[in-house]
Amino acid sequence: MANQITSPRGTADVLPSDSARWQYVEGVLRSVCERFGYQETRTPTFEHTELFQRGVGDTTDVVGKEMYTMEDKGGRSITLRPEGTAGVVRSFIQNGVLAGTLPVRAYYILSCFRYEKPQAGRLREFHQLGIELFGAKSADADAEVIRIAAEALREIGIKNVRLELNSIGCPDCRPRYREALYSYFKQYEAQLCDTCRDRLEKNPMRIIDCKSPECQAIAAGAPMALDYLCDECRDHFESVKRYLDDSGIPYSVNPRIVRGLDYYTRTVFEFVHESAGAQGVVCGGGRYDGLVGMLGGNPTPGVGFGMGIERLLNVAASEGVEFPAAPAPDLFVGFVGDKGREAARKLVYQLQDRGVHAVYDINLRSLKAQLKYADKLNARYSLVLGDDEVDQNKARLKNMADGSETLIDIDPVRLAAAL
RNA sequence: GUGGAUGUAGCUCAGUCGGCUAGAGUACCAGGUUGUGGCCCUGGGGGUCGUGGGUUCGAGCCCCACUAUCCACCCCA
Secondary structure, eight states, X not given: OTTOOXXXXXXXXXXXXXXXXXXXXXXXXXXXHHHTTOEEOOOOSEEEHHHHIIIIITTSHHHHHOOOEXXXXXXXXXXXXXXXXXXXXXXXXXXXXXXXXXXXXXXXXXXXEOOOOOBTTBOSEEEEEEEEEESXXXXXXXXXXXXXXXXXXXXXXXXXXXXXXXXXXXXXXXXXXXXXXXXXXXXXGGGSOHHHHHHHHHOGGGGGGOOSXXXXXXXXTSOOGGGGOOHHHHXXXXXXXXXXXXXXXXXXXXXXXXXSOTTOEEEEEEEEESSXXXXXXXXXXXXXXXXXXXXXXXXXXXXXXXXXXXXXXHHXXXXXXXXXXXXXXXXXXXXXXXXXXXXXXXXXXXXHHTTOOEEOOTTOOOHHHHHHHHHHHTOSEEEEEOHHHHHHTEEEEEEXXXXXXXXXXXXXXXXXXXX
């Protein structure tokens, strides 16, 4: 292993033996999204750095210290996307999508990049499903998006997740709240941790999220965003809760959820898994009514979420969720002797041309080894061709699970029908 | 970025007080059975003991640095 080139830190391989799980999960997510009327969109892996600075926010950790930013040969500053929303918004403004029929419903499955210290459930390249719903400001949109997340988790078979919900207000009411927070924390300034003393000026809402015991104790008495909502925001939040009640989706209001991306307004939510360690947030999202305008489009409301595929897989594994097995061959064709070998190859070609998953041993091993191989591949049926079979055009079709055999003509049409 | 633990075969791991050519299970390959898988038996291939340096007659084991993984903080998916 000394000179072996390894994968860059924080990246992970999906091996052939893992890919069935990925495909299954992605398939479920796609079908849920499409059933709710969402269409897939794909955007570039890298964008102009400014997009994220303006969209996600300069003061966030994600933009401030976690981006993969580089200068390309033309002297442009480009950045590997750290999240999906900004790119989609950029694309939809640029291509006039938001000028068409509203609402617009879109989803994507893509990888994101953040330069963080890797740990379980946290990679430098990770994959997420995201959905975005543009052009609907009513709480119906928030409820729809949350319902999709809940349905996706349910269909994958994840049980121990809880939905946590909060409203962080809008540009009308947030300044009042910010001011109240500021003056509250100001009186305890000396007791706050170093980072929180910093946050006091920049973004006092973040102090609420601090894990240090001192800050937590202070934050316990801090004013809550919910108490400072303007009438519209309060009505909106009440409606979201009511629609969720109608959906039978349980939730708890957690005033501590503030989320680390600046574009959120009003509704923010997280689906948190019980078991997983510190990285229990499987899905997070919310409303971002100001983002389209901030990025130069006509002001258009939006709601969406991101769901981490790796975390989904981790959490599913921890709950013992069973995924469908990788596809196994329908038929393994073994052979003995040159005549058998020729016949086996031709038969496999004919079956493959008819869409049958048929295989033979291209390593030309002993019959015993061939059948061991068939067993490893989990083939449903096997067949052995030798001189006798070729001469009589008949072979014994063997069911690998129970060992039963039936005599059958060596004919691709009959065989395909028998499998 | 901070702190802690760990790194021996593809995988899971033993390896005593520093002492012969570094082991087991599993996986892989072959044979036992010249044309029938799973079970069993036999044999085989596979290691720069994470990397580099140091101590020592001698290092997988002790010391230092680096690196990677895991865990926690932080942040978030």
